[in-house]
Amino acid sequence: MQANSSPVLPFRAPKTVDPANIDAEYDIIGAILIDPGAIARIAHKLPPEAFYVHNHRTIYQACLDLHRDGRVVDLMTVCTALANNKQLDIVGGKSAIAQMFDLCLTSANIEQHAGLVFEKYQRRYIARVGADIRVMAEDTTQSVDEVMSAAQSSFRELLQLASGQSSVLKLSDVIADNTLAIDQAQEGTAPKGIPTGFYALAAMTGGIKPGDLTILAGRPSMGKTAGLVNVATGLAAQECGVYISSLEMSAQQLGYRIMSADASIESGRLRDGRVGDHEWEGLGHSVTKLSGFPIWIDDNFRQTPESIAANIQRINAENGPGTIKLVTVDYIQLMGDRGAGNRVAELGKISRGFKGMAKELGLSVWALSQLSRGVEARTNKRPMMSDLRESGNIEEDADAVILLYRDDYYCPDSPDRGIAEWIVGKNRNGPTGTAKLLFEPAFTRFRNLAPRIG
Secondary structure, three states, X not given: OXXXXXXXXXXXXXXXXXXXXXHXXXXXXXXXXXXXXXXXXXXXXXXXXXOOOHHHHHXXXXXXXXXXXXXXXXXXXXXHHHHXXXXXXXXXXXXXXXXXXXXXXXXXXXHHHHHHHHHHHHHHHHHHHHHHHHHHHHOOOOOHHHHHHHHHHHHHHHHHHHHOOOOOOOHHHHHHHHHHHHHHHHHOOOXXXXXXXXXXXXXXXXXXXXXXXXXXXXXXXXXXXXXXXXXXXXXXXOOOEEEEEXXXXXXXXXXXHHHHXXXXXXXXXXXXXXXXXXXXXXXXXXXXXXXXXXXXXXXXXXXXXXXXXXXXXXXXXXXXXXXXXXXXXXXXXXXXXXXXXXXXXXXXXXXXXXXXXXXXXXXXXEEEEEEOOHHHHOOOOOOOHHHEOOOHHHHHHOOEEEEEEOHHHHOOOOOXXXXXXXXXXXXXXXXXXXXXXXXXXXXXXXXXXXXXXX
């Protein structure tokens, strides 16, 4: 291997319209060559594709390969690795790499330089995603829904890139995190799920947790929408942002329900303006309180998990990261093409979309689901998991499934008149069982049967 007769600097590229920091790239490689321990400080957060200059990328990849193989990373080992892969002459020869070694004085700033390079990489990525979306938008052979879905997927990748997080974790790191969580739980300092306000239910589910998909299912008139709205307003009262996706009711209808539950005035009377003189003061207090709730309502009947995710990202961008903590969907069977041949597969795709959204955006999704008519044919009409309608995949994707049942709906003389059972039929992270709540149909709301003790 012969050195070039004169210094070669193929790495410092001329100015370009693309965002790049060539000097920082150059200095990062020099720092790695003079300090064998330097690469360990950036290997986990600076991928090779972040380098704009191809030669820089090639050399950095060789350094990474050596580091991951547990070998020393220095001028000699890097040049040897490049020569073995027939890449040394392509990047300018040993003298070009030696010059990077000679010109670097310290590795102290390698992490800051890595941040500069990664920031330029993000900007280039954003520009590429924007260009790709424009090309797709101008391609009339693709439907708007296809373009929106592809754009949403690209945007999620962009958010993951922005976070700098990898989905690949080493077991030792997972165990270390879990050990810390165990210590926090023992000391009572561990983060807990956001309480729904229903004590008996929270005892089993642990409250609203990010990343979870919960299905609330029942036959018509069981109070599914009321339950979902109660959970939503309970969280909003704790200053947690809530996104309500309503495919069955208009925003105005839903608003009347929320006002009715809070003011204890039948929603029909509110709509008709039949409010008693003695009720106006209480209604005024409710209006003031509810107006401050961080709730956003979307009553577009053509919603998809992708369109909902896009709206949430916009709300979070305008109001601060993590504004939305809970998404409610009323209801899941109204989504997609209801005339599709394989409806089970389509609903499975929708439920997986919501589960993926919950994980990626760090929020909880509660979705309503209908139950099959088979319930009505049984003597015991209390629902079971098998009653989930068109729902093989819904049950699989859900972290929790709650089935609603009111005995007085079927038996007016029932001793449990006014009592609703919230049957936790599936709970991936806790016990199953039944929580009993008081149901007040006049105000479309559920309440705890007794005050919380302790």
